[in-house]
Amino acid sequence: MICLGIEGTAHTISIGIVEKVNNRCNILANISKMYKPEKGGIHPREAANHHVKFFPKVLRESIEKSEVNINDIDLVSFSIGPGLGPCLRTAATAARTLALSLKKPIVGVNHCIAHLEIGRALTKCEDPVLLYVSGGNTQVIAFMEGKYRVFGETLDIGIGNCLDKFGREIGLPFPSGPHIEKLAKKGKKYISLPYSVKGMDVAFSGILTACLHLLKKEKIEDICYSLQETCFCMLAEVAERAMAHTEKEEILLGGGVACNKRLQEIIRKMANERKAKFYCPPNEYLVDNGAMIAWTGLLMHESGIRMKLEETKVRQNYRTDEVEIKWR
Amino acid sequence: MEIIKRGAEAIIYLATWKGRKVAIKKRIKKGYRIKELDEKTREQRTKREALLMMAARKAGVSIPIIYDLRLNEKEIVMQYIDGYRLKDIIDEKNEEWQKKICNQIGKNIANLHKNGIIHGDITTSNMIYKNGRIYFIDFGLGMKSEEIEDRGVDLHLLMEAFKAAHRNKNLFSWVIETYEENFEEAEEVIKKIDEIARRGRYMRRIS
Structure with missing residues (x-):
């Protein structure tokens, strides 16, 4: 067919x-x-x-x-x-x-x-927890009792939307994620930002506002670095919690933000620490x-x-x- | 030290402290987090959990007494409650016992919510039974909130836990009975539970 x-x-x-x-x-x-x-x-x-x-x-x-x-x-x-x-x-x-x-x-x-489904088809995972991160969507999804259920999600804006809005303020083109990723690589100093995990849900709007307030005081590279580290660790945490709850041992990435190499690295480390398997289809x-x-x-x-x-x-x-x- | 439980975020040890048997909850390092963020997160969570426990105690809810808070080690040293996990014993008991205990739980949750405390993970695994009394443990996912939504989610989880793990279908209604008697805003919260259930997204395997 x-x-x-x-x-x-x-x-x-x-x-x-x-x-x-x-x-x-x-x-x-x-x-x-x-x-x-x-x-x-x-x-x-x-x-x-x-x-x-x-x-x-x-x-x-x-x-x-x-x-x-x-x-x-x-x-x-x-x-x-x-x-x-x-x-x-x-x-x-x-x-x-x-x-x-x-x-x-x-x-x-x-x-x-x-x-x-495309992640399952193109990698070798069978029954994963999906961390789906894009502009509009941020969800932790897994199959249970006949349905794909959402175990955690954003309570306000998608992670990609958070990155894009910040990028827009500092004059980066859309989509801003890849540019922020580049800038973040040059960042050295971690600036404390709100860390917003509620159970298995996350929220990004507070972090975005905090980053915008930092623009006059801090180096842009350091802000990008801190923004990425904070948001991605929140995602790793809720994904891990969902894995523990559902007792699943595979984590799969999906969505445009998952192209980010630092996010991939963080999620891979999280999976390794709990002896779970990490899967990520090609960027395309x-x-x-x-x-x-x-x-x-x-x-x-x-x-x-x-x-x-x-x-x-x-x-x-x-x-x-x-x-x-x-x-x- | 003997490990009692290993969670995604913390490990619970059984230990001795000034001659007492204690449980130590230690938040473990996460290699995927950069050091600064890891330190900050674990410290804040440890502090928040201890504060919530103390607030719960003040609200009249039985919890393990906190003996020591070691923020550098991200540890809470607390009383070891040498009882039974409610999850393991409730099914073997008769209806009268079950009703009495569920009524007690309902009153306790009312007291928490009345005082702006959300437990965040109310399941029968997080309740210890000892000498006729229920102790609430693990405030690790808890928070301060007076939102109807948060209270609803809190109770909804218990409903799901009962449904998933226990046979008697009346357990939750006995909890609600005393929750209503002891909390003026109960009606609104109960309405919210239906709405949350319909969304069908807080479903999880209760261990």
Whole structure:
């Protein structure tokens, strides 16, 4: 079975084409185009316009790359939520159009779960705790009693959003994470910041405010260093707590912020200390990508999940634990 | 020193202190944290836990007495309660006993919440039974709060713990009975528990 998946929850429009061979995920194509605002953060409508503009090109390139005939595609999947309304609707419209014109079934995929499933497919982990860290989302997810449950999450903004907002204030381009990572490497002095872990949840807005207050007093490299160390250790702590609670021995990373090498190092150390296994897919599949939507759509379809066209309405606030998991 | 329990954050040792049998809770170093942050976090947590325990005691809730606070070592030296984990014995007891104990727990939680204390991990594993009395232990996830949400989450966890680990389905309602009698804002909190349960996200395996 070959599935074409469309990702479009936020800044990235991406198409992945995957097939299942010997029960393994084989990615035939994964083509992405990311919207980068000239200044400021993501403007949802601008991002959606970007997706409309680039969709035909991304589609053409992905078909070419995969070397499949478009009529050989068996299933169309798309990111149904959570995400920014205008972006979601754009991807959904594209998916419906494609499914109708190809006369193939359509299925809507939960974006957060797709991050987890592609991680499971591309690494050797089986039943991990996922630390999912991106611009809008920060969640600790694990499978229990028939569902992917959220054991911890941010109480205010996503970790990526925290980094981007700080970056914007100091004049870094979007996304700011990679630039902050570079600056942090030159930082030497740890400046004390609020450390906000509540049970298995985290909060970042207080840290962001504290960092902004430091701008006049401290070196920018030291602030970036302290910001990263504080936020990433909070994430390691809640991830560890979730592992202890669920008695799982694998930790998997997902989301764009997981490209950060220092975060990877911290989580790897945490895993080693408790003799657990650490898994991290390649960067291309950490950030938003169509392949994860295609792969999860394929799993859903194979497990018997079907959606009528009327059921493909987007869900901006779609929660991870709402999804019925029939394929595990 | 004998290790009684090894958690994600701390280790509990059994030891002797001035001739007394004591439990020492030591927060362990985390290699993934830079030294400055590790020191600060462990020290603050140790201090906060000790303060919460003392506040709980003042509120009339039985807890192990704190004998010594060693901030440099990130250790709390406390009374060793030589009793039974409630989790291990409650199922074997008769209904009358269970009701009496659950009523006592409800009153204790009411006293905590009334005084702005959230335990953060109320399960039957964190209660010790000795001579007719329930001692609350492990305030490691606790905090000071008067928010209905935090109180709701606190009680919801106990509800889940009862559901997951114990047979008698009435246990939680007996806790609620005295919680209501002893706390004016109980009604609001109980409403909140339903809402929290519907979110379905605080589910966890209770050990």
